[in-house]
Amino acid sequence: xxxxxxxxxxxxxxxxxxxxxxxxxxxxxxxxxxxxxxxxxxxxxxxxxxxxxxxxxxxxxxxxxxxxxxxxxxxxxxxxxxxxxxxxxxxxxxxxxxxxxxxxxxxxxxxxxxxxxxxxxxxxxxxxxxxxxxxxxxxxxxxxxxxxxxxxxxxxxxxxxxxxxxxxxxxxxxxxxxxxxxxxxxxxxxxxxxxxxxxxxxxxxxxxxxxxxxxxxxxxxxxxxxxxxxxxxxxxxxxxxxxxxxxxxxxxxxxxxxxxxxxxxxxxxxxxxxxxxxxxxxxxxxxxxxxxxxxxxxxx
Numbered sequence: 001x002x003x004x005x006x007x008x009x010x011x012x013x014x015x016x017x018x019x020x021x022x023x024x025x026x027x028x029x030x031x032x033x034x035x036x037x038x039x040x041x042x043x044x045x046x047x048x049x050x051x052x053x054x055x056x057x058x059x060x061x062x063x064x065x066x067x068x069x070x071x072x073x074x075x076x077x078x079x080x081x082x083x084x085x086x087x088x089x090x091x092x093x094x095x096x097x098x099x100x101x102x103x104x105x106x107x108x109x110x111x112x113x114x115x116x117x118x119x120x121x122x123x124x125x126x127x128x129x130x131x132x133x134x135x136x137x138x139x140x141x142x143x144x145x146x147x148x149x150x151x152x153x154x155x156x157x158x159x160x161x162x163x164x165x166x167x168x169x170x171x172x173x174x175x176x177x178x179x180x181x182x183x184x185x186x187x188x189x190x191x192x193x194x195x196x197x198x199x200x201x202x203x204x205x206x207x208x209x210x211x212x213x214x215x216x217x218x219x220x221x222x223x224x225x226x227x228x229x230x231x232x233x234x235x236x237x238x239x240x241x242x243x244x245x246x247x248x249x250x251x252x253x254x255x256x257x258x259x260x261x262x263x264x265x266x267x268x269x270x271x272x273x274x275x276x277x278x279x280x281x282x283x284x285x286x287x288x289x290x291x292x293x294x295x296x297x298x299x300x
Contacts, residue, residue: 029294030113030144037078038140038288044276048262051271052255057243057278057286066135078136083146087129094170097158101171102129104142105151109178113150113185115141115293116175118168120190120217121160127189128154135285144289150182151175160191165198169205176208183210185296189284190248193217200236201226211237211296215283218249219257229265237269237296241287243278269299 042056068075083104090107091100102125105111117128117138131139138154145152155171157164172184186209188196196212197220199205206228217240228234240258242251251274258272271292275282 029297030148030290033144033147033290034078034140035290038137039291040286040288051262052258052274053272054274054276055286057275057282059277062135062286071133073132074136074139079131079139080143081131083139083142083152086146087142089125092170092174094174095158095163095166097167099155099157099167099170101125101153101155103151103153104129105146106149106179107151109175111145111149111151111175111179111182113145113148113293113297114153114175114179114182115145115150116153116155116168116171116184116186117141118155118157118186118188118192118195120188120192123189123192125154125156128152134281137285137287137289141289144293151179157195160194162198165195165202168195168199169202172199172205172208183297183300184208185211185213185293187213187215188217189215190217190280194220197223200228200238203227203234206234206236209236210300211239211293213239213241213287213292215241215287216243216246216249216280219254221257224260224264229261229268232265232267235265235268235299237299238271239287239292239296240270240272241275241283242272243275243280243282245277246280246282248280269296271295 040055043053044056045054064070066074086107087104088107089102091098119127128138142152155168157167176184186196193214196214200212200223223229228236240254242254244251258270261268261270275286
C-alpha cells in the first residue's frame with residue numbers, strides 16, 4: 001500500500017520504543033549520552049508499525065539555532081572532546097594498497113562494538129571525525145563508542161566500485177579479527193551507500209555485519225534478489241534515513257524501495273526515517289545514532 005502521511009501526530013513514546021526494539025536494547029545496548037540534544041524533536045507520522053517514521057525538521061531550529069556558524073560549527077554544548085585522547089590516524093595493507101582510516105576508542109582491538117563510517121563523493125576519512133560539523137552528530141558517535149568500550153572508524157577507499165568495496169571489506173575483516181564477537185555496523189553517507197549495498201549483496205561480507213545505516217544514499221534494486229534478503233538467517237538490519245527535500249536522491253524512490261523490501265520479506269528488519277523538509281545532508285545531522293544502533297543490537 002502506498003504511504004500516506006496523516007496530519008495527526010503519533011505518540012512519541014510508543015514510536016521510540018518501537019524503533020529501539022521494544023526496550024530490549026536498553027538493557028544490553030548503548031547508554032544515554034546527550035539524548036536531550038540529539039533525540040528526535042517530534043514524530044509527525046508513523047507507518048508499518050513504527051518502521052517508517054516521519055520526523056520534524058525545522059531548519060531555523062535544527063541548523064541555524066543549533067550551529068554557532070551554520071553548517072560549519074555547532075555550539076559547544078553538543079560536543080565533548082573526550083574521544084581525542086584515543087583518536088589516531090591508521091592504515092592497513094590490503095588489495096595491494098594502503099587503506100587509510102581514522103579511529104577512536106579501542107583502536108587496537110578488543111572492542112565491544114565497531115562502527116565504520118563510509119563517506120560520500122568528495123569526502124575523506126576526516127569528514128567522519130569532524131567534531132563540529134553536521135550539528136555535532138559525528139562527535140556523538142565518537143563519544144558513544146569511546147565511552148562504552150567500542151571503536152569508531154572513518155575510512156578512505158579507492159573508489160565507489162569494486163576496489164573501494166574490497167577496501168572496506170578488508171577493514172571489516174581486520175576488526176572482526178581483532179575484536180572477535182563484536183557487532184559491526186557500517187554507516188554510509190550519500191554515494192558511499194553504493195559500497196554498503198555491495199557489502200550486503202556479498203555473502204562473506206554480510207555475515208560479518210550486524211547492521212547498515214544509509215544517510216541520503218541511493219537504492220540498489222539488485223539487493224531485492226540477494227540471499228541477504230531472501231534467507232532469513234542472513235538478514236542484516238538496515239536503516240534508511242532521508243530528507244524529503246533531497247535533490248540528489250529523491251525520497252519517493254527510496255520509500256518505494258523500502259516498501260519493496262517489506263513486500264518481498266515482511267519480517268526483514270528495516271527502518272525508514274524521513275526528515276520532513278530535510279535536505280541531502282540532513283540524515284547525517286539528525287539521525288539518532290543511539291536509537292538506531294540499539295535497535296540493531298536488539299535484533300541479534
